[in-house]
Amino acid sequence: MHDFRPSLLPSGAHADPAVLARLSGLVNEVYAEAESGLWHAGAARTTVEEVAELTAAGQIAVACLGTYIVGCVRIRPPDHRAAEFGMLAADPAHRGHGIGHELVAFAERRALDSGRPVMQLEILTPRSWTHPSKEFLAGWYTRLGYLRTGVSPVEGSYPALAPLLATPCDLVVYRKRL
Template sequence: MIAFGGAGVEAELARIVNAAYETGEVGIWRPGWQRVTADRMHELVAAGEIAVAWDGDTPVGCVRVQRLDERTAMFGMLSVDPAAHGSGLGRALIAFAEGAYDVAEMELELLIPRGAPHPSKVRLHDWYSRLGYHQTGRRDFEEPDLTRPADLFVYRKTLCAVTP
């Protein structure tokens, strides 16, 4: 089951997110860097921006979903517990995000380090492309905890026409 919420399990959600980013962004960040804290996850859950995938009473993945404007929503922080990798849960979380709002487009951002290709980022680019996402922009990304320069690539997918 996937649903918005997650109150009371913010620390476990932060663990899942940090484990996913530690694996997917190895070598991009300085040692000890974390994508999110339990306190920040609590704020996002309280704001209604976190959808959680559950296996019974146990959270096994999550995604942040935000409405950007009348026509566009955005998902990010897509994370699946390492024990559930390869189960289709990531794709299910994206499908949930795509249906969360009546919008025409869904957007995501992918952090890509400059220089030699990063294997996880190549895999994610290919996966999002297969799911119908197309790169629509790029901007510099500056963060003191990066180990090398990087860019944020913006991807969009047309979902449907918004009814007036």
């Protein structure tokens, strides 16, 4: 069993093209499969520019195999009470070894350490059909102690993203008291 203990990516890594290419490539590869059918062709989950910004802001944590990034998560404090994570991805070649679990636990520890005892996440979910990846996530987060607390249409929260969707979707919000 490997040690995938996550760490925050140093903000200076925002200037490392190899790190940014790997991060954006990993997220886009993983989400292309996990969100297949939700987006029009050509809509990528992220860009090199976005991961550079998030890295510079100290919001990206990674799990590595040696120096190779095999998982990542974005940790964002949206307000003073709830922290939020997103852009969670594990390399498909290394699934089921605890990378996802370690990244979520890392995000939760950081939230607690910064005095935010509530963690939040959103699952983009098709409104009128079930997506196997989203069903898996809903079950997994529930097993991790998250409760479904709300649902809102994408067009309400992220109007710029709505036209890129191939099917109507909601953002289902989950929260956990840490």
